[in-house]
Amino acid sequence: MPSVLGVLERRERVALARAEELRAELERLQAAVAEAEEAARRAVIAREETMEALAEAADDVAGCEAPAVAVPVAVGVGPRVEVPLWREGLGAEVLPPECARILALVERDATGGGEGVRARAMREDLGWPASDAREQAARFRAKRLVERGWLTEVRPGLFSPRTA
The missing domain is CATH 1.10.10 (Arc Repressor Mutant, subunit A)
Structure with missing residues (x-):
């Protein structure tokens, strides 16, 4: 018959291994979120720069002061x-x-x-x-x-x- 302490130690090892697996998965997910946020930030900047460049080009063509x-x-x-x-x-x-x-x-x-x-x-x-x-x-x-x-x-x- 297994000892009570042996059963509890085995449970502890299983729980610690599961916690480590979850910690690794969390780190992977956090890295994926950071990558997605960075991609979104770059897309916003690219869109804004394009809009500003188009506005400046339109102003150059019209030869007038920049409208809002x-x-x-x-x-x-x-x-x-x-x-x-x-x-x-x-x-x-x-x-x-x-x-x-x-x-x-x-x-x-x-x-x-x-x-x-x-x-x-x-x-x-x-x-x-x-x-x-x-x-x-x-x-x-x-x-x-x-x-x-x-x-x-x-x-x-x-x-x-x-x-x-």
């Missing part, structure tokens, strides 16, 4: 969000509704003397459910507003109105 060109932005897997480059005279009405609300929240915070707004506050102001994905979506939109000249990122993850 809406450039599509991929945010997660959801719909495209178009954020035009900021220029004098453009108002928040040209922004997608969610981006306009983020801009309004950041401006309200600045008027109230705040040091900036984080993605969590943006997610809450948009009425989105509490989740990391929704917080990331708000952060991506804010970063897009920074790239397009509508906001400033004073510190990583802390957004304030555009500086003159």
Whole structure:
């Protein structure tokens, strides 16, 4: 008859081996996710560069000042969000509704003397459910507003109105 300690030791070895298998699978999946995210990031950059180059080429042909060109932005897997480059005279009405609300929240915070707004506050102001994905979506939109000249990122993850 097997000893109780022997049975427990065998169970422990099996559980540790399973944990190691799962750890290896997790590492493989994390690497695959990182590769997919990098490919998506490169595709977004390529699309944006193409749109900007086409806009510049159209301007060269027309020989006039650059019009506001809406450039599509991929945010997660959801719909495209178009954020035009900021220029004098453009108002928040040209922004997608969610981006306009983020801009309004950041401006309200600045008027109230705040040091900036984080993605969590943006997610809450948009009425989105509490989740990391929704917080990331708000952060991506804010970063897009920074790239397009509508906001400033004073510190990583802390957004304030555009500086003159």
